Amino acid sequence: MTLMQRYPSVADLERRARRRIPRFAWDYLVGGSGQERLVARNREAFDRVLMTPRFFVDIADTDLSMEVFGTRYAMPVGVAPIGQAGLVWPGVEAMLARAAKKAGIPYVLSTVSTAVMEEIGAIGGGHAWFQLYPPADRAIERDLIARAQASGFGAMIVTIDVPVQARRLRDIRNGFSVPPRINWLNFVQAALAPAWSVATLRHGLPYFRTVEPYVDDKADMKESVKFLGCQFTGPMSREHFGEIRRQWQGPLIVKGIQHPDDARLVVDLGADGIIVSNHGGRQLDGERATIDVLPEIVEAVGDKTTVMVDSGIRTGLDVVRGLAHGARFTFSGRSFMFAIAALGEAGGDHVMEIFRQELLHVLGELGCPRAADMDAAWLTAPSSGDT
Secondary structure, X not given: OOHHHHOOOHHHHHHHHHHHOOHHHHHHHHOOOOOOHHHHHHHHHHHHOOEOOOOXXXXXXXXXXXXXXXXXXXXXXXXXXXXXXXXXXXXXXXXXXXXXXXXXXOEEEEOOOOOOHHHHHHHHHHHEEEEEOOOOOHHXXXXXXXXXXXXXOOXXXXXXXXXXXXXXXXXXXXXXXXXOOOOHHHHHHHHOOHHHHXXXXXXXXXXXXOOHHHOOOOOOXXXXXXXXXXXXOOOOOHXXXXXXXXXXXXXXXXXXXXXXXXXXXXXXXXXXXXXXXXXXXXXXXXXXXXXXXXXXXXXXXXXXXEEEEOOOOOOXXXXXXXXXXXXXXXXXXXXXXXXXXXXXXXXXXXXXXXXXXXXXXXXHHHOOOEHHHOOHXXXXXXXOOXX
């Protein structure tokens, strides 16, 4: 039986992943802020989007590619950044960077990754993008930007929706930390996930490798985590963003936009792209789903910048729904993490193939031979009878 027969969807990978990693790692990956209503709302909003197929169209050579920032990617979906990803599966950043490069799509590395920035840049080249959590210390920021530039990252994403640290109840209950605290509960959970435990022993406990040079080597783990928490949360000012714009020589994208006025502002400040995002439901539980916000942002700035979307995307159909609402590109984070947690390194290539096959199927069914042509014309007008 082939992998595709056993795991034909992201949902199948998700079920296997849950069995293979410790409970504290699972909660960190899937959990959200507060009561986690937004995590569910993101998915429900995508599921509500209905589409109408068109016929008498030649779909023999369906083209999934999409050009953004002067680069043509094989599919209009990329791997969203996941902070502290090595907690979910050791070495996951390098695994996904390799798979994304092979599949011809972007992979985004988080500032608070458990991999070394230079390693991922060498793997992904221009297909690797860097997500910057702007630190309070501008000297650290300048060095991070210079390192990303020297490492060959193709674009930089500035995440602005972390003005304060999130309050995630699952993590609070688990006493979440990186590396994991060695207490009896975590020991039992790790023992019940032998594949994860063996991989962690081989790879080493996860740590913030990209920002490790900025942490006092005499500080203990508690002090290090406190330092990083203070550095990489805080509000963004216009002046601060202007400094980043002047330093970074390449496409600069702002992630976390939810309001048309903010979208107009960052375009005026020099942003080349916007990712409509609510951080996958991990920051503020009371926000709207991104697919509901997306048309307003597109209407405000769509002809002046590249608008993209994340938060809640799990399938090729979701990708197409995002394109139909005006996004030029989409990102998914948890989907790709499920794949590695489920299958190890083989999961990267497999989940890329799942998205490719789903996109071919959906565009073929809808009668849209080019992903770049997908727009609101394929959307079904809502009615009171829709469920």
